[in-house]
Amino acid sequence: xxxxxxxxxxxxxxxxxxxxxxxxxxxxxxxxxxxxxxxxxxxxxxxxxxxxxxxxxxxxxxxxxxxxxxxxxxxxxxxxxxxxxxxxxxxxxxxxxxxxxxxxxxxxxxxxxxxxxxxxxxxxxxxxxxxxxxxxxxxxxxxxxxxxxxxxxxxxxxxxxxxxxxxxxxxxxxxxxxxxxxxxxxxxxxxxxxxxxxxxxxxxxxxxxxxxxxxxxxxxxxxxxxxxxxxxxxxxxxxxxxxx
Amino acid sequence: xxxxxxxxxxxxxxxxxxxxxxxxxxxxxxxxxxxxxxxxxxxxxxxxxxxxxxxxxxxxxxxxxxxxxxxxxxxxxxxxxxxxxxxxxxxxxxxxxxxxxxxxxxxxxxxxxxxxxxxxxxxxxxxxxxxxxxxxxxxxxxxxxxxxxxxxxxxxxxxxxxxxxxxxxxxxxxxxxxxxxxxxxxxxxxxxxxxxxxxxxxxxxxxxxxxxxxxxxxxxxxxxxxxxxxxx
Numbered sequence: 001x002x003x004x005x006x007x008x009x010x011x012x013x014x015x016x017x018x019x020x021x022x023x024x025x026x027x028x029x030x031x032x033x034x035x036x037x038x039x040x041x042x043x044x045x046x047x048x049x050x051x052x053x054x055x056x057x058x059x060x061x062x063x064x065x066x067x068x069x070x071x072x073x074x075x076x077x078x079x080x081x082x083x084x085x086x087x088x089x090x091x092x093x094x095x096x097x098x099x100x101x102x103x104x105x106x107x108x109x110x111x112x113x114x115x116x117x118x119x120x121x122x123x124x125x126x127x128x129x130x131x132x133x134x135x136x137x138x139x140x141x142x143x144x145x146x147x148x149x150x151x152x153x154x155x156x157x158x159x160x161x162x163x164x165x166x167x168x169x170x171x172x173x174x175x176x177x178x179x180x181x182x183x184x185x186x187x188x189x190x191x192x193x194x195x196x197x198x199x200x201x202x203x204x205x206x207x208x209x210x211x212x213x214x215x216x217x218x219x220x221x222x223x224x225x226x227x228x229x230x231x232x233x234x235x236x237x238x239x240x241x242x243x244x
Numbered sequence: 245x246x247x248x249x250x251x252x253x254x255x256x257x258x259x260x261x262x263x264x265x266x267x268x269x270x271x272x273x274x275x276x277x278x279x280x281x282x283x284x285x286x287x288x289x290x291x292x293x294x295x296x297x298x299x300x301x302x303x304x305x306x307x308x309x310x311x312x313x314x315x316x317x318x319x320x321x322x323x324x325x326x327x328x329x330x331x332x333x334x335x336x337x338x339x340x341x342x343x344x345x346x347x348x349x350x351x352x353x354x355x356x357x358x359x360x361x362x363x364x365x366x367x368x369x370x371x372x373x374x375x376x377x378x379x380x381x382x383x384x385x386x387x388x389x390x391x392x393x394x395x396x397x398x399x400x401x402x403x404x405x406x407x408x409x410x411x412x413x414x415x416x417x418x419x420x421x422x423x424x425x426x427x428x429x430x431x432x433x434x435x436x437x438x439x440x441x442x443x444x445x446x447x448x449x450x451x452x453x454x455x456x457x458x459x460x461x462x463x464x465x466x467x468x469x470x471x472x473x474x475x476x
Contacts, residue, residue, distance in 0.1 A: 040303070058305055058333045069375065113283060118374045120333040148257050151304030153272060153283040156258030193258045233285055234254045237302065240456055
């Protein structure tokens with residue numbers, strides 16, 4: 001466990017604790033269809049974050065009385081596994097996990113044509129295998145790929161990234177240390193090709209100008225994530241084409 | 245008027261397909277202004293002569309359509325009806341009146357003597373809308389209980405590919421192996437044959453169609469595959 005905070009979050013060369021530049025994203029890897037028994041699934045690695053998402057449905061709603069007559073029920077469950085952080089996390093759902101489940105659900109819901117599946121449930125299970133700051137954004141990215149992989153009708157994918165603040169400097173994609181000792185954290189989720197924002201949270205103080213800049217910074221990164229999401233979804237099928 | 249995609253291209257949800265014009269765009273798409281976008285992870289089929297572009301999903305659950313022939317499994321026996329699992333989010337209902345035209349005294353006859361839990365049936369969807377559960381019938385010729393066979397499940401979207409143009413693919417599998425294949429629109433297939441090796445070959449051929457459904461020239465490759473295996 002890290003006992004004391006790092007001396008500086010940004011060194012004299014303008015590099016961050018892990019050697020990145022302020023507008024640099026961590027390495028991203030996405031894989032679609034990693035689970036056999038789920039209808040759709042995705043695995044996302046964003047730096048040290050490792051996230052797995054599984055989608056089931058549309059399927060029968062249990063309990064039955066939760067079913068909606070005109071649209072599907074979207075359920076999300078965000079879970080941090082006990083070994084995902086330095087000190088063992090109790091497997092009991094924490095306040096934070098329940099809140100993040102809600103936040104992720106509301107970030108994904110606008111992208112899904114829920115009214116095409118009345119009286120059914122679409123369930124998204126997200127498990128954090130390893131956490132290092134920015135798990136909610138990685139979860140949204142993974143959830144969207146898993147939903148598309150399940151063949152669910154969507155308006156667009158959803159991609160997400162966080163913008164942080166260190167002193168007066170905006171930094172892209174903050175990691176765990178920067179999240180803990182930095183001055184602000186603003187996770188942003190968007191439907192990339194439509195340009196609609198589905199999640200915008202912030203803690204810390206941002207001026208109106210900083211908010212504008214943060215959005216611009218995030219938008220650029222989201223286009224990169226979107227390209228990787230597309231690659232992950234298409235490569236599964238295009239590999240078959242080449243392999244014949 | 246413009247089309248942004250090629251024939252057999254894989255598209256993702258939200259990907260622009262084309263603009264409204266001479267070529268009709270249908271299937272799993274939605275429209276914003278004059279532009280069409282794909283709703284699902286799917287494959288494009290573009291027929292230049294018929295001027296039709298279609299987006300076909302690669303995966304997904306089965307949604308019942310009136311008139312579809314499906315392979316169902318009895319999951320519950322009631323007093324006047326059976327509950328049937330048809331591989332869909334909605335459980336189907338098979339009433340006694342759609343099973344036999346003979347009068348059945350409910351108090352005296354046990355419905356499980358006619359069809360029991362676990363039985364496979366070939367049935368037709370007679371009605372379905374999204375507010376009511378689908379209703380089935382087995383009162384037509386060729387429909388009814390499937391006494392034996394091997395059950396295979398594939399995504400229902402790939403059933404048209406398994407049948408092929410005018411049934412070319414399915415008759416190829418049936419004829420070259422000399423077996424019977426019952427295909428349900430819900431993605432369930434029952435293979436009935438006496439030779440276990442040939443039944444297994446049919447399963448392998450179906451799996452091949454499943455993994456390569458979005459590629460061209462599949463019938464020829466399946467023919468080659470079956471010929472090679474039959475010689476061995």
